[in-house]
Amino acid sequence: MPPSIPAPSSPLLELVIELDRTAKRPLAVQLADALRRAATRGQLRTGDRLPSTRALARHLSVSRTVTAAAYDQLHAEGWISGRRGSGTYVTAAPPGSEHSHRGGEVQEEATPSFRVLLTPGAPWAEGVDRAAWRRAWRAAGDRAPDTLPHRAGVPEYRAAVVEHLLRHRGLVVEGPAENSVLATGGTTSAVAELAASVLPRGARVAVEEPGYQRAAEALCAVGIEVVPVPVDHAGVVVEDIPEHVSAVYCSPAHQYPLGGRLPARRRIALIERARRSGWLIVEDDYDGELRYDVAPLPVLASMAPDVVVHLGTTSKILTPTLGVGWLLAPERVTEAILEYRERTGTRPAPAGQWLLTELARNGDLGRHLRRLRRELSGRRELLVNALGRAGIEPVGDRAGAHVVIPLEEASAERATIAALREHGVVVDGLARHHRFTQQWYGVALGYAACSRRELLETLPLLVREFTGK
Incomplete structure (x- = not known):
């Protein structure tokens, strides 16, 4: 019988590994085979941390010589590797495994096990004040359970969003919030609802290329045809948007992933074309609160509330734990979404809405955003200056x-990503942000998810990889 499983500190210790002590095959060989099988089945994944040989020996009630020999064999074959001061990790899965490398890239689900996460789109979660976080949860927990669902979102949450948009995006919401502001489950969820409730099936929607592929996938999932529109260093190229589309999805405040800001002239041209052609403009303002040089340009929704659907999210400024965002749109759009929610019985979960409401009510949200801007501005300066001294211009x-x-x-691009991963540093390439033929090549470096210490320690490695010196 296998030994009982203790509280796991590694995925490996959650597995039942049977070793036949009466067999002729050595126990170390049996153990190595069992670990390979676990990787093939997806029970162990690239990036998973393994227990020490001593801990595994205790867990299996075998000699440490057995576990050490098994690890040595797997290390020699390239399945595992050790990192000084960190431990031993799975570095590859057998060919044919669904968790093996594809196209030379480690799958996204493995990234949390790596030493330093430098991918875009992840927030500064460690910067969330824990006392404020607990205080908001306690206050949210004091709310009485709801009898009926809030299809549009919790009223207090929607009021908090209106105040947030005014203070941090300079957007004045005219009229009662219930006619124009809805709670959402986040940006992708909002795009999916728009596609299912407002856009006709088979409609064509212009999407930035490169751009946010989850939004494109949400559109395609309900039968929308995605049409690519090129971007340059200033954002979407308005004159290249095809005529016969129903909507345009873009990120004008900070184009994702290239980072350009759509200038006023293009914003005006985009709005004029939308009004002339009957388009909806879907404005993804995923991190519009994070600007460090000048005040951000007015959001498109403030310039053209009649044709713009404005999307925001808490995932980048706080944490994806909340799973909430917001949508500001013309009343005809919000009515269609509410009808869709009523028909399908869906609505965004209220727990995250209550938490955000409490953070805003106590002033903790505003304080967090001020700290966030200071911290990320400083980190960006560290990164850009280090690269600049080496002649690299982001x-x-x-x-x-x-x-x-x-x-x-x-x-x-592929070689740089692979080389950094060998050192335990996870970055993002521009290839996966293209839906069609890749036009832009490069590496996107996020500086929010890691700690400042990790960023500082990684800078010399980044410079070396990008300069080849």
Whole structure:
């Protein structure tokens, strides 16, 4: 019988591994085979941390010599590797495994096990004040359970969003919030609802290329045809948007992933074309609160509330734990979404809404945003200055939580990502942000999810990889 399983400190200790002590095959060989099988089945994944040989020996009631020999064999074969001061990790899965490398890239689900996470789109979660976080949860927990669902969102949450948009985005919401502001489950969720309730099936929607692929996938999932629109260093190229589309999805405040800011002239041209052609403009303001040089340009929704659907999220400024965002749109759009929610029985979960409401009510949200801007501005300066001294000029405005390092070709992008991963540093390439033929090559470096110490320690490695010196 296998030994009982203790409280796990590694995925490996959650597995039942049977070793036949009567067999002729050595126990170390049996153990190595069992670990390979676990990786093949997806029970162990690339990036998983393994227990020490001593801890595994105690867990299996075998000699440490057995576990050490099994690890040595797997290390020699390239399945695992050790990192000084960190431990032993799974570095590859057997060919054919669903968790093996694809196209030379480690799958996204493995990234949390790596030493330093430098991917864009992740927030500064460690900067959330824990006392404020607990205080908000306690206050939210004091709310009485609801009898009926809030299809549009919790009223107090929607009022907090209106105040947030005014203070941090300079957007004045005219009229009662219940006619124009809805709670959402986040940006992708909002796009999916728009596609299902407002856009006709088979409609064509113009999407930035490169751009946010989850939004594109949400559109395609309900039968919308995604049409690529090129971007440059200033954002979407308005004159290249096809005529016969129903909507345009864009990120004008901080184009994702290249980081450009759509200038006033293009904003006006985009609005004029939308009104003339009957388009909806879907404005993804995913990190519009994070600007470090000048005040952000007015959001499109303040310039053209009749044709703009404005989307915001808490995932980048706080944490994806909340799973909430907001949508500001013309009344005809919000009515269609509410009808869709009523028909399907869906609505965004209220728990995250109550928490955000409490953070805003106590002033903790505003304090967090001020700390967040100071911290990320400082981190961006550290990163850009270190790269600049080496002659590397990143792409992107002084905003947000990532920069892009341009490269000349796809092979250089893949090689750089792979080389950094060998050192336990996870970055993002521009390839996966293209839906069609790749036009931009480079690496996107996020600087929010890691600690400042990790960023400082990683800077020399980044410079070395990008300069080849």
